[in-house]
Amino acid sequence: MSRIAIVGAGPGGLVLARVLHLHGIEAVVYERDASPDARTQGGMLDLHTESGQRALREAGLEAEFLRMARREGQDMRLLDHTGKLLLQEDTPEDAPMDRPEVDRADLRAILLDSLPPSTIAWGRGLRHAEALPEGRHRLHLTDGSTAECDLLVGADGANSRVRPLLTDARPAHLGAHIIETGIPDLVRTRPDLAARVGRGNYWAFGPDRSLSAQLNGDGRLRVYLTFHGPEDWLATCGIDFDDPAVARARLAGLFADWAPQFTELIDACDDTVVPRTLATLPVGLSWPHTRGVTLLGDAAHLMPPAGTGANMALLDGAELGLAIAAGGGDLDAAVRRYETAMFPRAEEAARFSARVHEMLMAPDAAQRLLSFFQPADV
Incomplete structure (x- = not known):
């Protein structure tokens, strides 16, 4: 024991x-x-x-x-869904941890x-x-x-x-669902997107949706697509999450009314598609x-x-x-x-x-x- x-x-x-x-x-x-x-x-x-x-x-x-x-x-870039950059914070090399x-x-x-x-x-x-x-x-x-x-x-x-x-x-539903995907080895494979996203957190917000991205230490850019919706949204949205390529195309389509730079980011992602529902105690x-x-x-x-x-x-x-x-x-x-x-x-x-x-x-x-x-x- x-x-x-x-x-x-x-x-x-x-x-x-x-x-x-x-x-x-x-x-x-x-x-x-x-x-x-x-x-x-x-x-x-x-x-x-x-x-x-x-x-x-x-x-x-x-x-x-x-x-x-x-x-x-700790770097951050904040945008709206039109692509307007609202805030950019770059961390000096001697900044405190x-x-x-x-x-x-x-x-x-x-x-x-x-x-x-x-x-x-x-x-x-x-x-x-x-x-x-x-x-x-x-x-x-x-x-x-x-x-x-x-x-x-x-x-x-x-x-x-x-x-x-x-x-x-x-846990109770929070009214939102997050879909995770990503771009492996971002800096080497897509230096143009790497320059746009930056070294830290990249956030863009619009009505009922948001997109965020974060560069990891292993070079992978993790991309998170958040959709507001009821608890059963993942089951009723019509996206086949078991087919990553099809799911990614559908997800990009849901951002078609945003600035093209955001759908370009989604299109560059690989076939990793992980849906999650947000909840809280x-x-x-x-x-x-x-x-x-x-x-x-x-x-x-x-x-x-x-x-x-x-x-x-x-x-x-x-x-x-x-x-x-x-x-x-x-x-x-x-x-x-x-x-x-x-x-x-x-x-x-x-x-x-x-x-x-x-x-x-x-x-x-x-x-x-x-x-x-x-x-x-x-």
Whole structure:
């Protein structure tokens, strides 16, 4: 039996395991993926000094992070759907690393390399957990095996299998869907588009739709097309996402009334087409303290994408690990301290993310964003 079981090998779960490891406390991370390379890890993260970067400092990994972080990833270009450039911010080479970008895959590699290989139980995701006496839990895993623990930590994301042990809350649709595609090796294959998009974030907004792009450290440009619509839009929009070439052509057609530079960007993408629906948990979600189980990251406080979710997950993992390390073996008291601090912190971040999402969903999102980044002098 493991004293501490962490479900999910995302950033938050791995930081928790790393902080515990630094303090000589063993944990097992149960992960559904069969291996570290079973699937791609998504795009870039901007890690904030006071949250994500602080978590990596507590995990003893700040130097490794800074070696691969991209200061230039803080660059930004903001446009409207007519192609008008509203704002361009280029990061000086000597600018502080306040919110540098890092590839999700690189961050995960840093965290995995910092742990003994036996820490991660690959290919053993959670089917469901069963409460046992005295706060222990039995985990029923996807490979048919079981495991028991004194503390179960749900770090398993939006559709957490651990969350139902604590609350009936479920993610709610946010009124938008994101389709991810991309251009591999952008600078070499399409230097013209590379010059247009820039080194960091490229955003364009119009009524009911938006396009954003982000250059990753591996040279791939990830392109995200956002469509406003009801929860079943992906199923009813008439796009066959199982046929990437056809889907990409249809997606470009949905931007035909925008400036040609945007459809040119979509046309240059490869056949990677990944649809996702945006959802959120209630702002300020909490639960009565329950012995032997807690949550972190999206499992605890899924929020609209606004650059805060991953930072909160990392900080959750670090603070829970530090509370356990300082707890003298009293896991229940450590979890109470963690939850007492996490609930208000997560609520503040979720309210900010909700305000940003509301702004991005507005018909005049481009102008609102411009005012957000360049507020008028008072």
